[in-house]
Amino acid sequence: MSLTLDERVAALDAALDAGDGRLPATLVTQTRDLLARVRERAGLSAEHTVVALAGATGSGKSSLFNALVGADLASTGVQRPTTSHPLAVVVGDDPDGDGPARLLDWLEVGRRHALPAGPPGTHPDGGQRPGAAVRGARLADGLVLLDLPDHDSVVVEHRVRAERLVSRADLLVWVVDPQKYADAALHDRYLRPLAGHDDVVVLVLNQADRLSAGDVDSVLGDLRRLAAADGLERARVLAASARTGAGVDDLRALVAQAVERREATNQRFGADLRTAARGVADACGPEPRGRRRDVATDRLLDALEDAAGVPTVVTAVRRSAVRRAGAHTGWPPVRWLARLRPDPLRRLHLAPRSAAEADVTRTSLPPAGPAQRATAATAVRDHADAVLAGAPDTWVLAARARLDTAALPDALDHAVARTPLLPERAVWWWRVAGALQWLLLAAAVTGALWLAGIALLAYLQLPDPVTPVWGPAPAPTVLLVGGVLAGLLVAAVGALAGRLGARARARAARRRLRASVAEVAQRLVLTPLAAQTDALAACRRQAARAAGR
Known part of the structure; x- marks a missing residue:
């Protein structure tokens, strides 16, 4: 279903809002001016149709104007240009009435005449004007007929007035003559920009009485061909003669039909809006080429991880987990030696701590080097290029400008600092192994004290106490040797299990760190880029809607 003028205006306005700062400034200015012009015209008289006669010097435009209205209102003569100011004829209404006056003020037309509706040349009482020929076609009530200054006038001011009214008229009647109908200036500057305005453009070959019937047909055919080349395939083309009156009734009937x-x-400004909307759509570029954004996102996160020092942190997590496991499961007599080694995470200010402390803590990671920063910046740029693949350079550059890459280092450092890396409390099996180690140490100490007691009694030559035998050896020997060997075995098993667990904890920490880095990337890179792609899609979608039939 075709859009109304208001819907088309709203769609084009939304497209311009979505493309704010990324569409060419000239295009935006011209389109905003058009929207303002359409809104202004919509607020003026809807009961009047503005038909403008435009043409070059010597085309007989003013003579044709007089023939249409049946009165000599426009100046004609051999002096060129003869039309310096536009002239308006209002049919059926007082030109100084509220509706016509506001419309003519907007058109900036000061010379105004009133004519009654009906056949040209009639008095308001229905009688004929003296000397006026009776025509078969009538002047339609609500017609505002304009005689424009020559568009090729040597006076710049005249050309400016003509061009302004060409952009504001509802129906454009271009009057050409047999000598200048193929003039390049007419087609390049005026007709070609009206491509798509077929319904509101009429081409009239005036002074047809100077040609033979065969030549008229030949010139009309050539004029249709040129119009088609200008993008006006369906524009109406007819021949007329202001001197003889031939074809004037046909033109008057065509104008009356448009007015009625x-x-x-709506057709004129609808065509204007569609043309402007196609320009906006072209400025948005083609649809994205569909490159794999997930691959680009993975590369972005890899580069940001490297810039954030994630590999260093993961290594520190693994070593710290091994150290903590050894501190809980190692053989107690030498366990304190492990505590002498500094905790890798604590050296980086990443030791387990509360969430409140993590939020205000900075790490002691070395800052990213030039190579890492360059890699991260390149990854951000490459990701932006992948997301906006196929978009115009203005959109890509605007998207890059909105990415706060300068905030990335601090944001990444803070993300690493607040990421939980290791549990604050010891793992349950560490506590079990630690309790077992103390029990085995107690057994070894008991056995050692027992043997020491026996040795002391022998030194004092006191009777040997009865010593139980457990298996192949006395009980105190079993306690001492068994406690030591079992403790060392538990320590070895605990060290192996601690290393395996440390690797698992390092992998889990890496996943959490990647999630934290992804959150930073989402906030500083992905979300701003998504806003740009959404704006581009909205601009393209609304422009396509406004450009539709």
Whole structure:
């Protein structure tokens, strides 16, 4: 279903808002001016249709204007240019009435005349004007007919007035003559920019009485061909002669039909809006080429991990986990030696701590080197290019400018600092192994004291106490040797299990660190880029909607 003028205006306005700062400034200015012009025209008289006669010097435009209205209102003559200011004829209404006056003020037309509806040349009482020929086609009520200054006038001011009214008229009647109908200036500067305005453009070959019938057909055919090349394939083309009156009734009937249908305003500005919307859509570029963004995101996260020192932190987590496991499961007599080695995480200010402390802590990781920073910056740029693949350079550059890469180092450091790396409390099996170690140490100490007691009694030559035998050896020997060997065995098993557990904890820490880095990437890179792609999609979608039929 075709859009209304208001819907088309709203869609194009939304496209411009979505592309703010990324569409070409000239395009935005021209389109905003058009939207303002459409809104202004919509607020003026909807009962009047503005039909403008435009043409070059010597085309007989003013003579044709007089023939249409049946009165000599426009100045004609051999002096060029003869039309310096636009002239308006309002049919059926007082031109100084509220509706027509506001419309003509907006058009900036000061020379105004009133004519009654009906056949041209009639008095308001229905009688004929003296000397006026009776025509078969009538002047439609609500017609505002304009005679414009020559568009090729040597006076710049005249050309400016003509161009302004060409952009504001509802129906454009371009009057050409047999000598200048193929003039490049006419087609390049005026007709070609009206491509797509077929419904509101009429090409009139005036002074057809100077040509033979065959030549008229030949020129009309050539004029249609040129119009098609200008993008006006369906524009109406006809021949007329202001001097003889031939074709004037056909033109008057065509104008009357446009006025009675009350569609010319919507058709004119609808075509203007569609043309502008196609320009905005072209400025948005083609649809994305569909490159794999997940691969680019993985590369981005890998680069940011490297810049954040994640590999260093993961190594520290593994070593710290081994150290903590040894501190809980190692053989008690030498366990204190492990405590002499500094904790890798504590050296980086990443030791387990509360969430509140982590939020205000900075790490002691070495800052990213030039190579890491360059890699991270390249990854951010490459990701932006992948996300905006196929978009115009202005959109890509605007997206890059909105990425706060300068905040990445601090944000990454803070993300690493607040990521939980190791549990604050000891693992349950560490506590079990530690209790077992103390029990075995107690057994070894008991055996050693027992043997020492026996040795003391022998030294004092006191009777030997009865010593139980457990298996192949006395009980105190079994306690001493068994406690020591069992303790060393438990320490070895604990060290192996601690290393395996440390690797698992390092992998878990890496996942949590990657999630933290991904959160930073989401906030500083992915979300801003998503806003840009959403804006681009909205601009393209709304422009396509406004450009639709």
